[in-house]
Amino acid sequence: MEIRKINSSVITDTVKKLFMDMNYFIGEDILTALKNAEETEISPTGKSVLAQLIENHKIAAEEEVPICQDTGMAVLFVEYGDKVVIENGSFEEAVQEGIRRAYIDGYLRKSVVTDPVFDRVNTKDNTPAIIYTSIVPGDKIKILAGCKGFGSENMSSIKMLTPSAGIEGVKKFILDTVKYAGPNPCPPVVVGVGIGGTFEKAAMLAKKATLRPIDTKNPNERYAALEEELLTEINKMGFGPAGLGGINTAIGVNIETFPTHIAGMPVAVNICCHAARHKETEI
Amino acid sequence: MKKINLPLTDDAINELKAGDSVLISGVMITGRDAAHKRLYELIEKNEELPVNIKGEVIYYVGPAPAKPGHAVGPAGPTSSYRMDKYTPALLDRGLKGMIGKGARNQEVIDSMIKNHVVYFAAIGGAAALISKSIKKVEVLAYEDLGTEAIYQFEVEDFPAIVAIDAQGNSVLAK
Ligand code: SF4
Numbered sequence: 001m002e003i004r005k006i007n008s009s010v011i012t013d014t015v016k017k018l019f020m021d022m023n024y025f026i027g028e029d030i031l032t033a034l035k036n037a038e039e040t041e042i043s044p045t046g047k048s049v050l051a052q053l054i055e056n057h058k059i060a061a062e063e064e065v066p067i068c069q070d071t072g073m074a075v076l077f078v079e080y081g082d083k084v085v086i087e088n089g090s091f092e093e094a095v096q097e098g099i100r101r102a103y104i105d106g107y108l109r110k111s112v113v114t115d116p117v118f119d120r121v122n123t124k125d126n127t128p129a130i131i132y133t134s135i136v137p138g139d140k141i142k143i144l145a146g147c148k149g150f151g152s153e154n155m156s157s158i159k160m161l162t163p164s165a166g167i168e169g170v171k172k173f174i175l176d177t178v179k180y181a182g183p184n185p186c187p188p189v190v191v192g193v194g195i196g197g198t199f200e201k202a203a204m205l206a207k208k209a210t211l212r213p214i215d216t217k218n219p220n221e222r223y224a225a226l227e228e229e230l231l232t233e234i235n236k237m238g239f240g241p242a243g244l245g246g247i248n249t250a251i252g253v254n255i256e257t258f259p260t261h262i263a264g265m266p267v268a269v270n271i272c273c274h275a276a277r278h279k280e281t282e283i
Numbered sequence: 284m285k286k287i288n289l290p291l292t293d294d295a296i297n298e299l300k301a302g303d304s305v306l307i308s309g310v311m312i313t314g315r316d317a318a319h320k321r322l323y324e325l326i327e328k329n330e331e332l333p334v335n336i337k338g339e340v341i342y343y344v345g346p347a348p349a350k351p352g353h354a355v356g357p358a359g360p361t362s363s364y365r366m367d368k369y370t371p372a373l374l375d376r377g378l379k380g381m382i383g384k385g386a387r388n389q390e391v392i393d394s395m396i397k398n399h400v401v402y403f404a405a406i407g408g409a410a411a412l413i414s415k416s417i418k419k420v421e422v423l424a425y426e427d428l429g430t431e432a433i434y435q436f437e438v439e440d441f442p443a444i445v446a447i448d449a450q451g452n453s454v455l456a457k
Contacts, residue, residue, distance in 0.1 A: 045302070045304070045444065045454075048304070049406055049409075052406055052409050052412055052442070053406065053408060053409055055409075055412055056408070056409040056410065056411050056412040059411040059412055059415070060357070060411040063350075063411065065347070065350060065353070065356065065357055065411050065414075066347050066356070066357045066410065066411070067357070067408065067410065067411060068357060068359055068407075068408045068410045069344065069345060069346050069347040069356065069357045069358050069359050069410040069430075070345075070359075070361070070410075071347060107347060107348045107349070107350050107356055108347060108348075109345065109346070109347040109348065109356070109430055110429070110430070111345075111430075120317075122429055124429075151361065151362045151384070151385075151407060154362070182385070182386055182455075183384070183385045183386055183455050184362050184364060184384070184385035184386060185362075185385075186384065186407035186408045242384065242404060242406050242407060242444075243384070243385060243386070243404070243455055244404065244444060244446070244454055244455065245454065273407065273408055274408055275408045
């Protein structure tokens with residue numbers, strides 16, 4: 001395969017469009033799930049909340065304004081083809097420039113601060129984005145991206161379970177995390193679960209799980225069944241839309257796994273609100 | 284659907300029961316994490332606040348920037364529990380209502396009962412829809428905080444639900 005040259009401006013423009021689009025236009029997977037939830041919801045308040053969320057998506061798309069004021073921190077999973085060479089700049093800087101332009105030109109909220117503890121001064125362009133890159137064979141760049149609001153991010157959790165905890169331990173930790181989050185993360189939520197790997201790998205898997213369309217299943221039958229079972233259990237909790245009661249507390253549970261160590265079974269739960277903004281593209 | 288006007292009178296607060304859907308009209312102030320921290324520090328030092336909070340309703344929000352021709356950008360509620368640490372002090376200074384999303388801790392609820400205060404839930408994530416009811420926006424204080432500044436919102440039929448009433452009854456699922 002030949003070397004492929006890509007101008008950094010192409011990366012910048014692609015990233016800019018990706019983040020503006022995901023903030024204005026909700027994915028079909030989420031919209032369909034909200035419509036189904038509205039049909040099935042038994043609480044009148046819950047039903048009315050869902051109707052308003054659907055209406056909100058309509059307004060956002062028509063007026064091209066953000067679905068939610070918290071336009072999040074930008075996260076990108078990149079599969080970078082080893083035959084690609086960036087011209088006129090670096091990949092990293094091109095992505096950050098795309099974020100900058102999306103958040104400034106797209107009227108998205110800038111929610112990132114420089115220093116987490118002491119200064120907490122706004123960077124005013126929502127950079128830096130968090131970029132996870134893996135090098136793959138080929139001459140393409142694949143980007144899976146999301147913008148993560150912190151109302152739900154703050155309700156996420158990780159636990160280093162050990163093998164003896166078994167499947168019951170895994171279920172309990174996931175359900176406990178959702179229960180603890182209660183009405184705070186803007187239910188109905190999407191629950192991203194990462195199981196296996198190391199401490200940070202589990203967390204990354206959980207994040208990636210939140211970016212997977214909720215009308216897809218884990219390819220492994222046992223995990224697909226677990227996704228289904230957890231979704232049913234969560235919806236028995238009664239938090240409901242906006243936490244005001246009802247049978248729709250979650251619209252999806254996505255699990256991603258990875259091999260792990262003989263002594264471990266890390267489980268990470270990344271909670272995402274109903275404004276689950278994710279998008280994929282290939283350059 | 285009950286229509287209510289700001290500022291809230293004690294009688295109006297008495298009428299509000301957990302679970303009521305309301306449409307709010309009038310003038311409210313906004314504030315979230317950073318502004319709360321500053322107000323709280325002033326109260327602790329027994330100093331004057333830069334805005335009047337007595338009798339006011341505060342909305343926990345950090346709006347997105349307004350597009351040209353819009354009064355405000357999308358402006359849905361942020362999680363209220365992050366304000367819990369600062370809230371009782373503000374209620375003791377006369378704040379009469381709060382609008383946010385999600386749960387409150389017991390100290391806040393006790394202080395709400397003591398000070399006869401109501402807590403409304405707005406729908407988290409319905410930011411574009413909610414912004415339609417916000418007609419006029421002005422910065423009142425802490426402009427340097429950007430989206431976290433204290434604004435004055437003039438609202439018309441702002442949709443909310445009484446989440447915790449002044450008697451401490453809650454509609455939030457536990
Ligand atoms: S949790 Fe999601 S829907 Fe709720 S305010 Fe944050 S970004 Fe918006």
